[in-house]
Amino acid sequence: MKLLFASDIHGSALYCARLCERIEAEQPDKVILLGDLLYHGPRNDLPEGYAPKEVIPLLNHYKDNIVAVRGNCDSEVDQMVLEFPCMADYSIILADAGVELFVTHGHIWSPSSPPPFSDTAVFLFGHTHIKQAELIGDNLVVNPGSISLPKDGSRSYAVYEDKGFELKTLEGSSIRRIAASPR
Numbered sequence: 001m002k003l004l005f006a007s008d009i010h011g012s013a014l015y016c017a018r019l020c021e022r023i024e025a026e027q028p029d030k031v032i033l034l035g036d037l038l039y040h041g042p043r044n045d046l047p048e049g050y051a052p053k054e055v056i057p058l059l060n061h062y063k064d065n066i067v068a069v070r071g072n073c074d075s076e077v078d079q080m081v082l083e084f085p086c087m088a089d090y091s092i093i094l095a096d097a098g099v100e101l102f103v104t105h106g107h108i109w110s111p112s113s114p115p116p117f118s119d120t121a122v123f124l125f126g127h128t129h130i131k132q133a134e135l136i137g138d139n140l141v142v143n144p145g146s147i148s149l150p151k152d153g154s155r156s157y158a159v160y161e162d163k164g165f166e167l168k169t170l171e172g173s174s175i176r177r178i179a180a181s182p183r
Contacts, residue, residue, distance in 0.1 A: 001029050001095055001096055001160070001161070002027070002028045002029050002160065002161045003028055003031075003093070003095060003101075003159070003161075004022070004023060004026050004032065004157060004158070004159055005032045005033075005103075005124060005142070005144045005157060005158040005159070005160070006031070006032075006033055006144055006157040007033070007034035007035060007036065007071075007105070007125075007126025007127070007129075007143070007145070007146060008034075008036045008127070008146035008147060008149060009033075009038075009055060009148055010036055010038075010039065010040045010047050010050075010073065010146075010149055011037075011039050011040055011047065011050050011051065011055055011148075012047035012048060012049045012050055012051075012055070012148035012149075013049050013050075013052075013054035013055050013058065014047075014048055014049025014051075015047065015147045015148040015155060016055045016059065016147065016148075017058060018147075018155075018170050019170065020061070022168075022170065022172060023062065026172075028065070030067055030093075031062055031065050031066050031067070032067050032068070032091075032093070032103055032124070033066060033067070033068040033069070033086070034068075034071070034103060034104070034105055034106070034124065034125060034126035034127075034144065035070055035071020035073075035074055035104075035105030035106075035107075035126055035127070036071030036072065036073045036074060036126065036127070037059065037068070037071065037074060037078060037086065038055055038073075038074070038078050038082075039073045039074070039078075041072065041073035044073075044149055045149070047148035047149050048148070049148075056081050059082060059084075060082060060084070063082075063083040064084075067084075067091055067093065067103070068082075068084060068086040069086070069088050069090055069091055069103055070086060070087045070088060070105060071107065071126065071127065072107040072127065074086060074087070089104060089105075090102060090104040090108075091103050091104075092121075095163075096163055096180075099122065099163060099180045100121045100122065101121065101122045101124055102115055102121045102122065102123050103124045103125070104124070104125050105125060105126050105127050106125035106127030106128060106143070107127050109123075109125070110125060110127070110128075111123065111136050111141050121139060122139065122140045122142060122165075122180055123141045124141075124143070124158075125141075125143055126143060126144065126146070129145060129152070130143060130145060130146075130150075130152045131143055131144060131145030131150075131152060131154075131156045131158075131167050131175065132145075133158070133165055133167055133176050134178070140165070140178065140179075140180060142158055142165050142167075142178075143158075144156055144158035145167070147170065154169050154170075155169065155170035156169055156170060156175065160180065163180045164177055164178060164180055165177065165180060
């Protein structure tokens, strides 16, 4: 199974289009969006290419392959225009035998305020706009970073394949790979 994780598009049609190019190149079985899809929120500057109405058809094109969770900048009106569910606070995905993924945005649960998930779960979140892939306690924690407003210098996403996660730049270059079951 191949999964692509992206977060914090914040209404940038420019970078959402670049994400769509990566989706086409990666050919994942599912695209997992970790929230903050259409709007920038009051604490963020407008991202380059800010055009939420243009982001809608870009994402809806993949509606049959998207699993999405709600970010702190997402609202009920977003669900009216997006053709895939996007209002859940979290989702649990069984990626492969023995690999359980807990996916959320990160404003409710985070590594410092973890959800009640099993010791074998991988915790995936966005929200901070900072990419991360590390073992914290007994759990692997992965944040794909931000597509449009990175706070760590590069726009990025993550790919799960062959029981491991790879952080990649929006250009597709590998940043880091880590096993999903590091024990």
